Amino acid sequence: MWITVSHGANTLKKVQDEIAKKLHLYDERRNKNEWTNKSESDKAAEKRYTQFLNGKRFVLMLDDIWEKVDLETVGVPEQTRENGCKVAFTTRSREVSLRMEDREPMEVKCLEPEEAWESFEKKVGVDNLARDSRIMELARKVAEKCSGLPLALIVIMGACSRGVD
Structure with a gap:
């Protein structure tokens, strides 16, 4: 669950x-x-x-x-x-x-900016991003704002891949 x-x-x-x-x-x-x-x-x-x-x-x-x-x-x-x-x-x-008395903590690092962008681009789709230069520019800014935080990227990518502008 x-x-x-x-x-x-x-x-x-x-x-x-x-x-x-x-x-x-x-x-x-x-x-x-x-x-x-x-x-x-x-x-x-x-x-x-x-x-x-x-x-x-x-x-x-x-x-x-x-x-x-x-x-x-x-x-x-x-x-x-x-x-x-x-x-x-x-x-x-x-x-x-x-x-929480975590017995085996594991630190997850933020993604590097280029890794975050590649992940974003893959999930949203290069074709969707390339439709308009303004979309590409805005998408890069959004990916940067997520600061490589995986959860933030997943939420934003999910919204973008469903066609939310």
Whole structure:
């Protein structure tokens, strides 16, 4: 399960709601309020939620966290060799990494400007960029503004490849 948390969100609520959505515990059109109105502890104790998280091997990827996520409160079982569960996360903060008790931190460096541009160009498509010199110029400026941050580039590239001007 891949969950992009991001800054400013109620982290615990966001993680629980996204896990529930991925487990199809509620239908957004029919019974979303039934889930979202529950307390955090009720969500973590929800039978279908705990049965899945305690009964299956899974990998939970928490992307772009800005504060510690209390996995126990979320309802995520402790990672053990026996249950095969894995939790990974990305953060820009060394302090958050320490609070999460990361046992094997790995630093991901920003892409070099030329690598970032090549990735951007490949994803968006050379033909799309070459249609107009102003598009190419603007695209280079946008890629530069992302400062080689992979997440920022992915978001911008995705929007551009869908035809957002």
